[in-house]
Amino acid sequence: MLDHFLLSVMLAPALIVAVALPAVDRMPPARAAAVLTWSAVGVAVASTVNLTLFTIKAFAQPPATESRFDAAVSWLAVALLAASMVAVAHAFRGYRVALATASGFAVLPADRQVVVVDDALPEAYSIEGPPARIVVTTGMRDLLDARQYQALLAHEREHLRGRHHRLVRMAGLAAAAHPLLRVLAARIGYLVERAADERAAAHVGDRQSVAFAIGAAALAGAGRGSGLHLAARQGVVPRRVRELLQPRNHRLSRGYLLLPVIPAAASLIWTIEATRDLVEVLHVAG
Numbered sequence: 001m002l003d004h005f006l007l008s009v010m011l012a013p014a015l016i017v018a019v020a021l022p023a024v025d026r027m028p029p030a031r032a033a034a035v036l037t038w039s040a041v042g043v044a045v046a047s048t049v050n051l052t053l054f055t056i057k058a059f060a061q062p063p064a065t066e067s068r069f070d071a072a073v074s075w076l077a078v079a080l081l082a083a084s085m086v087a088v089a090h091a092f093r094g095y096r097v098a099l100a101t102a103s104g105f106a107v108l109p110a111d112r113q114v115v116v117v118d119d120a121l122p123e124a125y126s127i128e129g130p131p132a133r134i135v136v137t138t139g140m141r142d143l144l145d146a147r148q149y150q151a152l153l154a155h156e157r158e159h160l161r162g163r164h165h166r167l168v169r170m171a172g173l174a175a176a177a178h179p180l181l182r183v184l185a186a187r188i189g190y191l192v193e194r195a196a197d198e199r200a201a202a203h204v205g206d207r208q209s210v211a212f213a214i215g216a217a218a219l220a221g222a223g224r225g226s227g228l229h230l231a232a233r234q235g236v237v238p239r240r241v242r243e244l245l246q247p248r249n250h251r252l253s254r255g256y257l258l259l260p261v262i263p264a265a266a267s268l269i270w271t272i273e274a275t276r277d278l279v280e281v282l283h284v285a286g
Helices: 002-026 029-060 068-103 138-143 146-161 164-177 179-204 207-220 236-245 254-285
Strands: 114-117 124-127 133-137
Touching: 002 029, 002 068, 002 179, 002 254, 029 068, 029 164, 029 179, 029 254, 068 164, 114 138, 124 146, 133 138, 133 146, 138 207, 146 164, 146 179, 146 207, 164 179, 179 207, 179 236, 207 236
Parallel strands: 114 133
Antiparallel strands: 124 133
16 A cells, blocks of 8 residues: 555645646636646545545554554554644634634625725725625725726626635645645635736726736735735736736647646545555455
């Protein structure tokens, strides 16, 4: 079973990150976000199941029937599984707290989707439903002209329509389950922002207005929510602006979408084989 540990727990997560990161800006952002998210979830599930199998093996197999090295790997899996479960629980609790905080930031009327809050801090974010809401502060509304404001609303509506909150949450939980996927989760956050940027640009018919709104919101200060300025890490906003002002042709780049799917599918197949191997090992030991 050691080969399954190496393949599903160590190789597949590293491989999916290695093939996905160079291709992030070469893929259509909306599709790329969905494919990378589900691929990351597949790898995380496979890794977790493999750790669980080794944990069962550690407790169920008599020490006399396995080598010291195999026993050490099994007990290492026990420690890794425990750490993974704690991290996933912590991440899930963090998402619940963040949602409760965002929802409590304003009294959200049930009769309209867009809620304008009297606050000088430039802020805009969407809250997944039901009911789904877009919260915009007066500070953000006053910062933008009419077209830029419409771009902002289109951006947030795309987050809701594309269920970007769910993708980001799934990627975050996958990253909590396996630390190597944290870099990938950050790229998925960037991709959902890029997807919303493109939707906003198509809605207002002016890519420059969207780019200006992104820059203005970023210069106004880091936000608390998931608005135009969510991806405020160094280098992310300039990349989003560049992609708007110098759009790429993604029609010939869809093949990149297969790259992360391959290691994810392979890791799930290896997990099925690992389950069969464990059954055989326990049968022989019994």
